[in-house]
Amino acid sequence: MNITFLGNGDSMGTPRVYCDCDVCGEARTTGDNVRFRSAVWLECEGESPLLLDCGPDFRAQMERLGVRRVTQGLITHAHFDHIGGLVDWSDMCRWREETAKLFAPAEVLDEIVRRFPWLGERLDMIANDGGMTYGSWRITPWKVNHGKNGFAYAYRFDQRETGYAWAYCSDSFDLSPAEKEPLRGLSLLVLGTSFYEEPFPAETRSLYDVKEGLDLVREVGAAQAIFTHLSHDIDVRRDYGLPANVRLALAGLAVRVG
DSSP, X not given: OEEEEEEOBOTTOBSOTTOOSHXXXXXXXXXXXXXXXXEEEEEOTTSOOEEEOOOTTHHHHHHHHTOOOOOEXXXXXXXXXXXXXXXXXXXXXXXXXXXXXXXXXXXXXXXXHHHOXXXXXXXXXXXXXXXXXXXXXXXXXXXXXXXXXXXXXXXXXXXXXXXXXXXXXXSOOSOOHHHHGGGTTOSEEEEEBOOSSOOSOGGGOOSBOHHHHHHHHHHHTOSEEEEESBOTTOOTTSOOOOOTTEEEOOTTOEEEOO
16 A cells, blocks of 8 residues: 655644744745645555545645545544545535545544535445455544544554554544554554644643654554644754654655555
């Protein structure tokens, strides 16, 4: 499977419209820190590509990718930075006179329909609570704590032929032992970490920071990790002294797994 990071930013993206910090300023000039909202593009031999999350930067991400058709997608939760592009995707399908498949746990689909009741005309919504397959991969969702923002879902991808496993856990915080269990034995963990060291009280937070993310990677024994969902607190020009098996996601980063 090929994984391409279409976006690696938090809910506001970088630069933030209202902000004049050094990172946002750099993003407006040389652009190393420009970040679309978090989403990835999955490609598996013999299968149509699978879009994982569809935020408000969907149009720009598809243009950068050079894609004119999306036939299936997977959603982690119904926050706007992860579903804001569904309207554009649905309209794309309408103009193409076709219907695409949208997979998510039933309660996520219910919330999407409440917000955008017309999407079902062009997006066939399919509950995947019991898991699903994508080529030779088994995809298993599980509910994770999203701190003050409620809940999200993470996805574990298991290659049935080789035993390779990786997980996408973009929006989580202070996971319980049961919520951490699917993260064990991974070859790759993609984890959301908005700040390097978040200074705010725990009860106001919704994602791990980088330092906590490193602790989690060690705890679950992930062989490699990529940190995504980065806020404007993270400056990619800075050396954070990350271990060799951990890196920050960049827009366009492509990784082959399996």
